[in-house]
Amino acid sequence: MRISVPYFGRELELEVPEGNLLAVAEPNEARGGAVSPGELIRAAVTSPLDAPPLPEFLRSSERLLVIVNDGTRPTPSSTILDSMGDELEAAGARFLVATGAHRAPTEDEYRRILGASYDRFRNRIEAHNARDRASLVDLGHTRNGTPILLNRAILEADRIVITGSVEPHYFAGYTGGRKAFLPGVAGIETIEANHRLALDPRARALALDDNPVSQDMDDALALLPARVFSIMTVLDKDQGIAGCFAGDIRSSFREAVRKANSIFAVRLPSAADIVVSIARNPMDIDLYQSQKAIDNGALALADGGVLILVASCREGVGDKAYMELLGSSSGPADALERIQAGYRLGYHKAAKIAQVAARASIRAISELPEATLRKAFIAKRDSLQLAFDEALAEKGSRARVLVLLDGTVTVPLID
Secondary structure: OOEEEOOEEEEEEEEEHHHHHHEOOOOOOOOOOOOOHHHHHHHHHHOOOOOOHHHHHHOOOOHHHEEEEEOOOOOOOHHHHHOHHHHHHHOOOEEEOOOOOOOOOOHHHHHHOOOOOOHHHHHHEEEEOOOHHEEEEEEEEEEOEEEEEEEEEHHOOOOEEEEEOEEOOOOOEEOHHHHHHHOOEHHHHHHHHHHHHOOOOOOOOOOOOHOOOOHHHHHOOOOOOOEEEEEEEEEOOOOOEEEEEOOHHHHHHHHHHHHHHHHHEEEEEEOOEEEEEOOOOOOOOOOOHHHHHHHHHOEEEEEEEHHHHHHHHOOOOOOOHHHHHHHOOHHHHHHHHHHHOOOOHHHHHHHHHHHHOOOOOEEEEOOHHHHHHOOOOEEEEOOHHHHHHHHHHHHHOOOOEEOOOOOOOOOEEEE
């Protein structure tokens, strides 16, 4: 079977024998009608889950805070705000951008995030700064011992509206919902302690109840004094709005998770011996982002298998801390031991790569230099077809092959 694989603005051709092909998988088509995004959002906020309609929620507010994601998330914040801008303005809303540990947005990024609402509310917008200790309030600890330091604006508000998008996340289980607060508006000490829990094998895509990273986020929610109205979108594989769920933060998140599963979780009859996992634009921007395609691909990879990453990584490796750790380690086991002994923010990325490299062979079609990839225990290959043929020769004529056409967001489930 001939498969077209997107790579760096062009298509690569991959020939896989029909008898070996387990599946060519990508997110499922979203089922929906001809309702516009604005209509979806209005319907969700006027008939919310376990909460009064948004106008009623806002009516008695004196200190309304709206939390929106920064530009690293695909949340259609501008579309959401366009649907309710008049009500938010009438309620005197102030805005807090949930940057997590990222920098504040630039002027251009603000305009991309907020669209027309940026000029309307620009004097009421503040970006969270996780490293500004004076702007944080200590609310205690989670069951896992993580200190909960959140932006002071959270405590000063009497009503909070959060916007977000829900999709599988490789160690938090899912994005959206409670992530608006942790890591969204948390202090760097909180974020680092929470992300350290990503080293736990229970911290994985689709996992919530037994996931220590997710438990931290739930515990932070229980400490919030203000009432929260949540507006969660679920996007399809083309970044269109496939669903919107609003109201109580837990109820809306739960329904959004169900919708996200119907799109991004793909069932397979068995594990594969060879997985080709593609990081599509824009997630192929660097290895830090493309790693999600490794992690998702590994969920369907048999021990001792071969994972072929297809990702241009056109802007390099991203955050350098994890690469320095990997590059100074003698092998995956050494890297994992060093991470456990002295965790720093970003090392969870190194751990996830090392965990896969410890049980499988990782190869890559990438613009990254061979020496750079070698530091991350990844072997560079110049041709996708030759890389696949090499893997098939190693694993044998009966090897099962999986191709993930959108590996950063497709989560395989083995029946």
